[in-house]
Amino acid sequence: MELSRRRFAQVAGTAALAGGRLAGQQTPLTAQQVIDRVGNAGSADGIKAGDPASVVSGIAITAMATMDVLARAVRENANLVVTLEPAFFGSTDAPLTNDPVYTAKQEFIRQNGIVIWRFGNHWRARKPDPFASGLARTFAWTKYQIDDDPSRYELPAITIGALVDDVARRLNARAGIRVVGDAQTQVRRVTLLPGSTPLPAMLKALPECDAVIAGETREWESVEYAQDTVASGQKKGLIMIGRVVSEEPGMNLCAEWMKTLVPEVPVRAIPAGDPYWRPTV
Amino acid sequence: MTANDVVDRIKKNIGIPWNEKSYRDTFKVGDPNTEVKGIATTFMATLDLLQRAHAAGLNFVVTHEPTFWSDRDTVAELANDPIYKFKVDYCTRNNMVVWRYHDHIHSRPPDLIWVGLAHALGWQDRQVAGSFNRFTFPQTTLGALATEIQRRMSIRALRVVGDPSAKVSSAVVGMGYGMPRVTPDADVVIGGENPEAGAQFDDTEYILDAAYFGRNKGQIILGHAISEEPGMEDCANWLRTFVSEVPIQFIRSGEPFWSPKT
Numbered sequence: 176m177e178l179s180r181r182r183f184a185q186v187a188g189t190a191a192l193a194g195g196r197l198a199g200q201q202t203p204l205t206a207q208q209v210i211d212r213v214g215n216a217g218s219a220d221g222i223k224a225g226d227p228a229s230v231v232s233g234i235a236i237t238a239m240a241t242m243d244v245l246a247r248a249v250r251e252n253a254n255l256v257v258t259l260e261p262a263f264f265g266s267t268d269a270p271l272t273n274d275p276v277y278t279a280k281q282e283f284i285r286q287n288g289i290v291i292w293r294f295g296n297h298w299r300a301r302k303p304d305p306f307a308s309g310l311a312r313t314f315a316w317t318k319y320q321i322d323d324d325p326s327r328y329e330l331p332a333i334t335i336g337a338l339v340d341d342v343a344r345r346l347n348a349r350a351g352i353r354v355v356g357d358a359q360t361q362v363r364r365v366t367l368l369p370g371s372t373p374l375p376a377m378l379k380a381l382p383e384c385d386a387v388i389a390g391e392t393r394e395w396e397s398v399e400y401a402q403d404t405v406a407s408g409q410k411k412g413l414i415m416i417g418r419v420v421s422e423e424p425g426m427n428l429c430a431e432w433m434k435t436l437v438p439e440v441p442v443r444a445i446p447a448g449d450p451y452w453r454p455t456v
Numbered sequence: 457m458t459a460n461d462v463v464d465r466i467k468k469n470i471g472i473p474w475n476e477k478s479y480r481d482t483f484k485v486g487d488p489n490t491e492v493k494g495i496a497t498t499f500m501a502t503l504d505l506l507q508r509a510h511a512a513g514l515n516f517v518v519t520h521e522p523t524f525w526s527d528r529d530t531v532a533e534l535a536n537d538p539i540y541k542f543k544v545d546y547c548t549r550n551n552m553v554v555w556r557y558h559d560h561i562h563s564r565p566p567d568l569i570w571v572g573l574a575h576a577l578g579w580q581d582r583q584v585a586g587s588f589n590r591f592t593f594p595q596t597t598l599g600a601l602a603t604e605i606q607r608r609m610s611i612r613a614l615r616v617v618g619d620p621s622a623k624v625s626s627a628v629v630g631m632g633y634g635m636p637r638v639t640p641d642a643d644v645v646i647g648g649e650n651p652e653a654g655a656q657f658d659d660t661e662y663i664l665d666a667a668y669f670g671r672n673k674g675q676i677i678l679g680h681a682i683s684e685e686p687g688m689e690d691c692a693n694w695l696r697t698f699v700s701e702v703p704i705q706f707i708r709s710g711e712p713f714w715s716p717k718t
Contacts, residue, residue, distance in 0.1 A: 239653055241661060242668035260653040264662040275640075276666045339716050353613045353713035371651060374526055382538060393633070394649050394680035395521045398712050399502055400539065403525075406503035407542040415713075418652035450652070450660050451615035451677075453718060454603040 203230040204439050206255050206290040213436055217296020223261075223268040224281060225290030231255045233440050236430040238422040239447040240291055242280060247445050249287045257429070259298065259422055262291045298429050299370075305432075306369040309424030310388070313345050316365075326367045327384065335360045335386060335412045342388065346420050347446075350453035355401040356412025362386040369421035372397060377413075386412045390421030420449050457701050459516050459553040460488040462495065466557070469698045470564050478559045484523040485544060486553030492516045494703040497692040499685040501554045503543050505709040510550045514705060517554045518695070520561065520569070520688055521680075529556070561691060568694060572687025573631050576609055577646075584626075590642060595625040598674035601644065611682050613713035617663045618644075618674035631683040635675075638662050644674040648683035681711050 207227035215221060233253030237244045240258035248256050261268045263277065271277035284291065298305065307325040311317050321327040333341075336358030343352050362385035368376055372389040377397035380387050381404055392398055392415060401413035423446045430444035463483075467474045475481075484501070494514035498505050501519035509517055522529050524540065534540035547554065561568050570588070574580050577591075584590040593601075599620030606614045624643035628636040635647030637657045645659050652660055659675050666673035685708060692706040 239661060242665040246668070261658060261661070264658045264665075265656055266654045276662060276669060276671065279669050280665055336716075343716050348718075350613075350615050350715065350718050353715055355712055358714070371654070378525075378534075378537060391652050394712065395500065395527065395633075396525050399500060399522070400525045402712050403503040403539050403543060406507065407539055409539075450617050450664055452620070453614045453616055453715070454599060454606050454620075455718065456603055456607060 204437070205229060206231055206292065209234070209255060209437055210292060213294075213433060214297060215292075215294075217294070217300070219266065220293050220296050223258075223263060223291040223293050224284045225254075225288070227290065229254065229288055229290050231290075231440050234430075234433060234437060234442040235445045236426050236433065236442065237445045237447055238419045238426050241447050242283070244445050244447050245280075245283060245287075245289060248289070251443065251445075253441065253443065253445075254288050255290050255292060257292050257294045257426075257433070259293075259295045259426055259429075260419065261293065268293065294429070298425070304425075305428040306422055306425030307367045309426070309428040310367050310369050310421065312428075313424040314342065315345075321364075326380075328365050328367070330363055330365060332361045332363050334358060335362060335414070338362065338365075338386065339414055342414065342416065346416060346423075347448065348416060348420060349449040350451040351417030351420055351449040353415045354412065355398060356386070356405050357410075360385075360410045360412055362410070362412065369425065371418055374400070377401070381411060381413070385410065386414060388414045388416060388421075390418040391415060417449060417451065419447050423447065457492050457699075458489045459483070459486070459492055459555060462492060462516060462695075462699060463488070463555060465698055466560075466695070470560055472560070472564050475559065475563075479528055480556050480558040481560050482556060484519075484529050484554040484556055485547045486551075488553065488555075490515065490551055490553045492553075492702050494705070495692075495695060495699070496705055496707045497557075497688045497695065498707050498709045499681050499688050500709045501556075502709050502712075503539075503546065505707060506543070506546060506550075506552060506554075508707055510546075510552060512705060512707070514703065514707075515550065515552045516702075517552065518557050518688075518691065519554055520556070520558055520684055520691075522556065523554050557691065561687070567687075568690040569631060569684050569687030572685075572690045573629070573683055575690075576686040577605065577629070578608060579629075589629050589636065590626065591629060592626045595623055598622040598624050598644065598672075601674070602676055605646075605676060605678070609678065609682055611678060612711055613679060613715040615677040616674065617660050617667075617677075619667045619672075622667065622672040622674055624672055624674055632680055635659055635677070638666075638673065638675070643672050644676060646676045646678065648678055649680035650677065679711055679713070681709065685709070 235248035235253035496509040630647035635650035
């Protein structure tokens with residue numbers, strides 16, 4: 176499933192050649208040609224809606240292909256939508272029968288000639304982890320990276336409260352941010368665990384840093400571990416920013432990478448955004 | 457009276473056969489033959505909760521959720537974890553015993569965790585006839601409903617999906633790690649905790665898209681602790697009906713999160 180650096184170099188090289196032939200190329204680029212060129216190694220990946228023979232006018236890349244994302248893609252003349260998370264409300268993107276929302280979304284896709292390509296397993300397997308790197312770039316932390324590990328950073332000392340405010344602002348977060356730990360606690364070493372974080376990753380990360388920024392974790396697992404770490408007297412914290420929000424910067428990197436592979440059409444990232452709000456009382 | 461004696465009395469009074477195969481409803485730390493000075497019931501035996509129970513003179517903790525950060529309280533790989541050592545040492549030093557009460561509190565009729573949640577929502581009389589988890593209420597907006605729930609249950613990190621102005625009058629409710637699947641006959645789904653995407657059914661994306669098409673749908677995510685903690689107060693009240701030798705207190709482990717202002 177994981178593409179080696181060499182394989183990536185080969186793919187990129189092929190793309191460069193394909194780009195070089197463009198001038199004389201008469202045949203328009205289809206969705207299937209893009210997929211064949213980029214690769215489609217993941218088990219859950221593949222075309223989830225639309226005709227693979229569709230001619231591609233532009234590529235939109237997102238963490239989750241919601242209707243808002245599809246509508247913006249149409250406005251920006253992109254009909255190949257590359258999504259990390261499912262487009263059809265479940266891990267398998269399985270069809271729903273007699274469901275008005277499913278039917279309306281499929282109809283919108285058909286009317287606008289959209290092709291939905293799920294590109295999750297493949298991009299998650301990339302090394303170094305593009306989700307951690309992308310998140311760090313969004314936070315402007317790249318220069319603080321520890322060694323060659325894109326998940327670990329050593330920042331100038333900052334309180335958890337100030338860190339949370341900065342992170343929320345840079346992510347355009349709404350109500351999706353939830354924090355364990357004292358807002359006054361000073362932290363320096365921060366580990367990024369975007370996406371859905373399993374307990375073993377948290378058990379490894381939190382003892383070795385001051386704060387973990389995660390996508391989503393479970394309340395009876397990593398959240399309790401972080402609570403207990405704080406209650407034991409350690410000056411630490413856990414900041415959960417939401418799964419989709421945590422994954423979007425990694426999909427921005429995916430868009431930049433895909434631009435180099437598919438130079439014939441515009442490629443852009445479209446964020447799905449923080450899905451959550453909360454009453455302001 | 458030992459912790460074992462208390463558990464034996466729970467088994468005698470629960471009114472359903474005890475499933476000895478339950479890996480959840482077992483002792484998690486401490487000697488079951490420890491003499492009980494007092495009982496604390498709670499949602500989760502966090503270290504902070506154990507510290508407060510000890511301060512209150514209660515050395516037997518009845519917890520709904522895990523003590524050591526996984527459903528099976530698997531400790532084999534935690535031997536060198538500093539927080540694991542700290543938590544075990546704290547219990548040993550203070551003669552504390554933790555026992556989990558999860559599967560059987562849910563499967564006994566009525567499920568006390570469910571009773572607690574319906575009461576906390578204030579919805580005991582709004583149940584749809586013939587259904588245990590469907591409720592109807594006078595038409596309101598999703599925003600007003602979320603505001604009422606947030607205030608009533610004192611939630612810091614409530615999360616809501618959907619158009620705040622959507623008109624809603626029915627809900628299907630889940631608890632814990634449970635988010636009911638959105639259905640045509642319920643406007644709002646309410647639950648404790650759920651994966652944001654990539655699960656068997658993703659309510660969040662569905663509600664976002666339903667809102668795009670102007671449908672009156674909403675999702676309200678209470679938090680796992682918020683949704684199941686109230687029932688552990690009902691558990692304390694129930695324990696008092698057959699354990700009178702020692703004090704029994706419900707102690708909130710509480711909502712684990714705070715959230716920045718949005």
